[in-house]
Structures are given as C-alpha cells and as structure tokens.
Amino acid sequence: MSNRQSLPAGLHTADYFQKTKVLRSAGRSARRAAWSPRVWVLLFMAALVLILVMMGPLNARAAQQYHYSVTAEAGATARVDMPVDAPLDLTSYLFGLAGTLDPATLQVVEVDTAGIVLNSSVQFQFDAAADFDAATNIVGNLVFVMNDTTPAMSTRHYRVLFDVVGSCGDCPAAPAVPVPTTVDSLMYENQMTYLVSTPRADYYYHKDGAGLASIIDNDGQDWIGFHDIGGSNTAGEYRGIPNLVFTLNDADASFFHPGFDNATSHLVSQGPLKVAVRSVTNDGANEWILLWEFYQSFARLTVEQTGTSNGGDYWFLYEGTPGGSLDMGDVVVRSDGTITSAMDNGDQWEMALADPQWLYFHDTAAARYLYVSDDMGDNDLDSYRSQGQTSSSTPEMCVFGLGRVMNTTANSLVPRMSGSGRTFTIGLGEDNTTAAAEITGAYLPLNVAVGDPVSDVSAVGDELPRGLALSQNYPNPFNPATTISFSLANRGAVNLSVYDAAGRLVRTLIAENLASGPHAVLWDGQDESGRMAASGIYLYRLATPDHVLRGKMTLVE
Numbered sequence: 001m002s003n004r005q006s007l008p009a010g011l012h013t014a015d016y017f018q019k020t021k022v023l024r025s026a027g028r029s030a031r032r033a034a035w036s037p038r039v040w041v042l043l044f045m046a047a048l049v050l051i052l053v054m055m056g057p058l059n060a061r062a063a064q065q066y067h068y069s070v071t072a073e074a075g076a077t078a079r080v081d082m083p084v085d086a087p088l089d090l091t092s093y094l095f096g097l098a099g100t101l102d103p104a105t106l107q108v109v110e111v112d113t114a115g116i117v118l119n120s121s122v123q124f125q126f127d128a129a130a131d132f133d134a135a136t137n138i139v140g141n142l143v144f145v146m147n148d149t150t151p152a153m154s155t156r157h158y159r160v161l162f163d164v165v166g167s168c169g170d171c172p173a174a175p176a177v178p179v180p181t182t183v184d185s186l187m188y189e190n191q192m193t194y195l196v197s198t199p200r201a202d203y204y205y206h207k208d209g210a211g212l213a214s215i216i217d218n219d220g221q222d223w224i225g226f227h228d229i230g231g232s233n234t235a236g237e238y239r240g241i242p243n244l245v246f247t248l249n250d251a252d253a254s255f256f257h258p259g260f261d262n263a264t265s266h267l268v269s270q271g272p273l274k275v276a277v278r279s280v281t282n283d284g285a286n287e288w289i290l291l292w293e294f295y296q297s298f299a300r301l302t303v304e305q306t307g308t309s310n311g312g313d314y315w316f317l318y319e320g321t322p323g324g325s326l327d328m329g330d331v332v333v334r335s336d337g338t339i340t341s342a343m344d345n346g347d348q349w350e351m352a353l354a355d356p357q358w359l360y361f362h363d364t365a366a367a368r369y370l371y372v373s374d375d376m377g378d379n380d381l382d383s384y385r386s387q388g389q390t391s392s393s394t395p396e397m398c399v400f401g402l403g404r405v406m407n408t409t410a411n412s413l414v415p416r417m418s419g420s421g422r423t424f425t426i427g428l429g430e431d432n433t434t435a436a437a438e439i440t441g442a443y444l445p446l447n448v449a450v451g452d453p454v455s456d457v458s459a460v461g462d463e464l465p466r467g468l469a470l471s472q473n474y475p476n477p478f479n480p481a482t483t484i485s486f487s488l489a490n491r492g493a494v495n496l497s498v499y500d501a502a503g504r505l506v507r508t509l510i511a512e513n514l515a516s517g518p519h520a521v522l523w524d525g526q527d528e529s530g531r532m533a534a535s536g537i538y539l540y541r542l543a544t545p546d547h548v549l550r551g552k553m554t555l556v557e
Contacts, residue, residue: 064105064161064168066093069451072146072156077440079150081552083143083273083295086448088126090138090162093453099164100135103128105171107161108144119549121175121469122147122158125271134165143274145296146446148539148552162453178474180272181296189213189228189258194265196275196294200428203294206258207265210279210290212241213258215370217428221324223361223370225397226258234388234396241426242301243317245288245309248413253309255281255288281307298427298442300375306420315403315415316424318372323363326395332384333369333435334359340384343395348385350406357382358425358439359400362432369432373443374402375423380416381405470542470549473523477554480525480532484509484551486542487518495543498523506533509540525555 070086090101108122124144131137146156163171179199186195188204193213196203204214213226227236240258247253255263256279268276268291275294281287289305306312322330322342330342336354340347342361353359353374360371374382380403388396402424403417425443429435471485484496496510506527523540525533535557542549 064163064171066453066455067159067161068453070158070160071449073447074150074152074154075444076152077444078152079441082146084146084448086142086450088140088142094138101138102163102165105163105168107172109159111157111159123175123177125273127269177272178472178476181275183270183275194277198296200297209258209260210256210263210265211258224320228259239319239397241318244314247309298425301424303420303422310415313415313418315401315417318400319397321397322361329364331362332359342398343386345386350381350383352379353382360435367431369429369435371427371439373425375425375443470551472551473553477556479556481522483520483522484540485520488514488516491515492544497541499539501537
C-alpha cells in the first residue's frame with residue numbers, strides 16, 4: 001500500500017504547485033534578507049505545517065494487515081456450537097514490527113481450504129492474560145464459536161485478523177452475541193456469590209465457599225437447592241457441587257462446598273461466550289486451586305493444584321435434586337445405557353464407570369437433563385444413592401460421587417481420585433434423546449492448532465466485500481417469530497431462505513433486488529403454506545450472486 005498522501009477535496013494540482021511556489025519564493029526572499037538560523041527553522045516548520053494542512057490527514061487503513069490461522073479438528077465425535085479456546089501470543093511478531101496491538105481490530109473469519117470466506121462474523125471474545133501489555137507482552141486467549149454442526153473427523157479453518165494502533169480506523173467491531181453469558185455479584189444464601197447467567201442455566205457460585213449452591217434452568221427449577229439453614233441437612237444444607245475436598249472430623253481441611261468460608265474466588269475473565277473463576281484455599285500450607293470455566297451450554301472444572309488434605313486425594317460430588325424435586329419419574333442414565341431410579345434408594349450402586357465416564361439425571365416430566373462427566377476417566381470406584389427421608393418417605397436429595405464409594409463400603413469417606421490437571425464437565429441439556437452425542441461433544445477436547453502470524457494487507461481477501469454481513473437472528477431461541485438482519489455491500493439480487501435441519505426448503509423470505517446497506521426481515525415461524533413450523537433447529541441462508549452466508553436458529557415450543 002502506498003504511503004503517499006492524497007490531495008484534499010477541492011484542491012487541484014495546479015493550486016498545489018502554486019502554493020508550493022509561493023513558499024519557495026518566500027524562502028528565497030528570506031535568504032536574500034540574510035535572516036538568522038532561528039528564523040529559518042521557524043519558517044521551515046510553518047511551511048511544513050501549511051503543506052500538511054493542504055494535503056489533508058493520512059488515510060486510515062480499511063482492513064487489517066496481519067492475520068494468523070487457527071484450525072479446529074472435531075475428532076471422533078460431532079460437535080454442535082462448540083466453543084474453541086485458542087491461545088494468542090503476538091509478542092515476538094509485533095516486537096519485530098515495533099507495533100502495538102489494537103485489540104479492537106481483532107476479527108475471526110471462517111474460511112474453506114481454498115481461503116474463500118465462509119463467515120466473516122464469527123462470534124468471539126479476547127481474554128487478555130493477567131500481565132498483558134499491548135506492546136511488550138501480547139498474550140491471552142481467544143474464545144470463538146465453531147457454529148452449527150461439525151461432523152466427526154472434520155476440520156474447520158479460521159483466520160484471526162489483527163492490526164496495530166492507528167492503522168485500521170474502520171475495522172469491523174466484534175459481532176454481538178444475541179444471548180451473552182453474563183456475570184454479576186450478589187448475596188445469595190448468606191454469602192457473596194457470582195451469578196453466571198448462560199442461555200441454558202444460571203449458576204450461583206459462592207465466593208468464599210468456592211462451590212455451586214444452585215443451578216437454575218430456564219423454567220426456574222433448581223437442580224441443586226443448597227440452603228444455608230443450620231440443621232436442614234439433606235433438605236438443603238448438605239447440597240452442593242463439587243464438595244471436592246472432605247477430611248473426616250477436620251472442617252478446616254475440607255474445601256469447595258457452598259456455605260464454607262475458607263477459600264477466595266476471583267474472576268479470571270468475563271465475556272459474552274465464557275466466564276472464568278479461580279478459587280484458592282486460604283491455607284497457604286494446604287493450597288488447593290480450582291478453575292471454573294462457564295461456557296454458553298456447559299461448565300468445566302479443572303483441578304489446577306492439589307494440597308495436603310487426604311494426601312492430595314479428592315472426589316467430585318453432585319448433591320441435589322434433578323428437576324427441582326425428587327419423584328419416582330426421575331432417573332439416572334449411565335453412559336453404558338443402564339437406567340436406574342434417581343429416587344428409589346434400592347437402586348443405589350457402586351462401580352467404576354465404564355469409559356466414557358459420564359451420566360445424566362433426567363426428570364421424565366420434561367426432556368431436560370443434567371450431566372456430569374469425568375473427562376479423563378480412571379479405574380476408581382464411583383457411586384450413586386438417594387439420601388434423606390421426609391415424613392412422606394420421599395428422598396430429600398441424591399448423591400453421585402466420582403471417586404466416592406457407598407457408605408457401606410470400608411473407608412467410605414476417603415476420596416479416591418488424585419492428580420492435578422483433571423477436568424470435569426457439567427451442564428444442562430435440552431433433549432435427552434440426543435444426550436450421548438451432546439455430552440461427548442462437550443467434554444472431549446478439540447485438536448486446536450494455531451499458525452504463525454503473517455503480513456497481508458487483505459487478509460480476508462477480496463471474496464467478501466466490506467459491508468456484506470449476516471447477523472445472528474434475534475431472539476434465538478424464539479417463539480413464534482424472530483428477526484434476521486443483514487447488510488449488503490452493493491445493490492443486487494438477494495435470496496434469504498429458511499431450511500430445516502435436513503436441508504429442505506421451509507420458506508423463502510426474500511427473493512428480489514435490494515439496495516446496499518442494512519436490512520432486516522421477520523420470520524413468523526410459518527412455512528410456504530402458512531402452516532406453523534415444528535419446533536427444532538432451522539438454517540437460514542443469505543445468497544447474493546457472488547457469496548453465500550449461513551446461520552442457525554432454534555424454534556421452541
């Protein structure tokens with residue numbers, strides 16, 4: 001790109017040279033007058049300022065000049081709207097260019113294997129490292145969504161575009177997330193709490209207890225139900241997640257349960273796609289560290305450091321009530337397909353879960369379920385039982401433990417799991433008929449590869465004109481109507497259509513010539529015949545003569 005400045009509007013070349021000639025004439029007159037050196041310097045500076053004013057300001061770059069590639073391999077299972085964590089480190093690269101990163105210029109673009117743009121508005125967030133410095137330590141993590149369904153054994157390709165301060169005056173802003181993950185701080189069950197709200201659940205995390213007191217679904221049902229009432233026991237006091245460290249007869253050496261007050265939690269990062277919280281025990285000689293990452297559809301716990309309690313051994317417990325209350329319709333479903341009652345204590349069991357090590361709780365009054373996964377697996381015993389009886393002989397809560405045995409087994413309160421770096425995933429699913437695919441698609445790690453940065457003034461290429469964009473529909477999920485917004489770079493033919501998950505045409509919303517600029521169209525949920533479409537996942541496709549952009553939306557009952 002040329003660094004030459006252009007003449008401002010209204011100033012012709014002849015005028016420019018005439019003004020320059022006047023300045024030169026002034027300089028000759030000054031020399032004839034034998035002015036002092038100081039006067040000469042002032043005259044030169046004034047002339048330079050005049051020329052720059054006449055020529056106008058430097059034009060800001062209209063596209064990022066640097067980018068790097070990211071590939072995400074699905075592995076052996078399909079993925080649906082899977083978040084991708086991609087480390088970012090541009091320190092060495094930009095140090096060599098003497099540039100300072102402008103985080104506002106970051107953009108994630110999906111491309112095909114030929115580099116053709118498939119989606120120029122990939123949702124993302126940038127989480128800067130704690131010691132991030134835009135000039136000297138450009139380190140952090142980029143979170144973006146691998147949207148729609150990614151088949152097993154397939155690979156998606158992305159470019160991360162970026163630029164330095166002052167070089168990209170009109171770079172596009174990060175695309176909005178229709179239902180962002182948010183975090184708030186409030187008092188809940190007598191303790192300061194992080195409320196992490198996601199599209200599927202509200203997570204209530206006690207800051208000092210470093211444990212989840214509630215997971216509340218979109219219908220207001222609490223799947224844990226901790227209550228800080230002394231003596232409530234299984235009716236509320238004993239409930240929580242993960243109750244990771246329990247030492248018999250030593251409360252000071254037990255950690256990570258709501259209601260406790262022996263840990264400190266702080267936000268590591270927050271954004272529309274992910275909130276991260278780190279919790280550290282207050283005993284420096286017995287320091288355990290947990291990291292919770294709350295994504296849009298699930299949460300993940302990482303045991304970052306083990307302490308001295310139990311020699312560093314621990315368990316992971318789910319203590320709560322599926323669907324808000326226990327009844328005979330509640331079941332526990334293991335990954336091997338075994339189904340047992342979640343309420344009948346006669347169905348209690350103890351075994352090392354077969355790989356993959358996950359199970360879910362299902363309230364059969366609805367399709368929703370809550371799952372727990374031991375992401376790495378082991379040969380340690382796991383167990384399930386109902387606990388507590390009311391006057392009506394209904395269990396008050398159920399207990400599932402990874403690395404815990406039944407109370408009738410020797411050393412029943414001794415944790416069985418060990419080792420730092422282990423992860424556990426927990427989440428609410430909306431359709432139990434697809435639970436196995438969704439759970440494995442959430443907890444199995446992606447193979448993410450980050451390439452080296454390169455310089456390219458047109459990193460996106462010329463395939464996608466600036467101004468052509470397709471936004472996520474809003475609201476989403478929706479019932480009965482939703483709005484699809486898009487922007488056109490140029491006037492021309494446009495087709496915007498809705499398809500079902502099998503690719504069959506449901507409704508053509510637009511098929512006409514439109515002017516450039518922003519547009520929005522309402523889909524009322526009806527098909528071409530005027531019938532209301534069934535609940536489920538639908539695709540929408542924006543096609544121009546040169547480009548095709550796609551999105552996905554969910555119609556709910």
